[in-house]
Amino acid sequence: MRTLVAATALFFSTASMANDCNMNLHGEMELSHGQLTLHLPDDKLLHLDGHKALLNGQEMHLSHTQLNMLNQYHQNVNDLAPKVAGIALDAVALANEGVAKAFNQLLGEDNELVADLSSEIDALRIKLHQEFYADDGSIRFNSANFDNGQFLGEDFESEFEQKLEKLVQRSMGSLMIAIGKEMLFSGGDMQAFEKRMDRFGEQLEADMEVRAAGIEAQAQTLCYDLSQLDSLENQISSSIPQLSGLNMIEVSESKYSM
Template sequence: MKKSTLFFVISTSLAVTGTVAAHDGSSNDCNVDLQGDLEYYQGVLSVNMDDGSSMSINNQHQLTVNGETVNLDKDQQRWVSDYYDSIDTAIPMTLEIAHDGLEIASAAVGEVLGELLGEDDEFTGEFRELFDSLSDEMHSKFYDQNGNIRVDSGTFDEQSWFDNAWESEFEQRVESLVTQSMGKIMIAVGTQMLWGGGDMEAFEARMENFGEDIEHRFESSADALELKANALCEILAKADYAENHMQQSIPGLSELNLLDVNDSSLKM
């Protein structure tokens, strides 16, 4: 049996998975970095700045700096409101994109392994458990027991928008499980081919057609996810724009620089 056919199907599945992960937070032209710590819980947005200062904005768009309420003029209030509303929109939108991406990747890998090994195979079940575990971990990390969104960027491993908090772990676990079980996969596939009469060319053709079908179907889903990610990037760019004006016009916020959005496709 040629290994190339097996690797083609497996790599197709992982390519779809990687594409989904790449689309989850931003497109290749949209990079979002965090400087300082962001906390969001029960409608209150708090930012701890690098100089030790802190600010909070509640769902009534009231601003406090180091615990003191700040009186704002009309323009200042507009920037504060735009900033809050943009981040308040971006946070649940990011979680929705992350959830959708995980669902697409789970379905893609599940279909590939189900075709190769059978739906009842132990390894196929291990992958389902992996995706279920990742979904549970994501939920427990970003929601409290009552379903309220809870974000604390101080717990993230990377200084980037919080979708990356689970993305690297997701990719590493999938690739590790495939690598550890490649021998078992090859034996199972070889057995399937022998049961089919040993026609290697027919088996290869079936696998290649299946791989191409998987790629076509799930790339469409990934493309739809990318549209959502692009919309998210526009919202974060708007927040970054408002943040720059807050930094320049509101006393006590000269060190506010939580968001750094680099998107070559956007012009404010």
């Protein structure tokens, strides 16, 4: 039915917005308590804390300009991490709202299915929050937990889809009764019922698309910021011989026009 299709599609469309950036991450990047660690593709370990740079545990002897570039890189990653987290959490919140509206239309307000679904989605939101925030509230992330460079990868989407499917199956009886009642209100006219549901689905999509546009704008800004970080990497790799292999982030130019 259109209402259900519209609602479930919201999660996957918003989750993929930032992924349209076409970013590839090489090696691993970990941020924790302001400490940035890069596992470079050439098996070197670079540690940045905003003041000094350690390569394989040894402090690097750098010029003022070189150190400033690395400190800027560290700061840019610190600034980008909460933006990534914000987009991911906003996408999950939007999915929750869209699915809830769809089922509330059929089952009425405060129904058990929406309550259960909201609880399940909230558990996913908490899981996602823990990926980006430490217990003390500081930002963190580990790129090793991403799925092919996507912070909402296939595993996360699959988990959401499975939870939704199980809840719908468990509540199928209630759904059929609700659909039957809705048809009675339409005088048993299936076409009238379908048209009413389609109108609701169209309105739901329109309402959610307005909200989703804000997330998409954030994702476009994030993509541009990532491209700037990619450019800074190129400057660092050209200026610091020991880091000539630095190429953690690669962003396609055609995807991030502002």
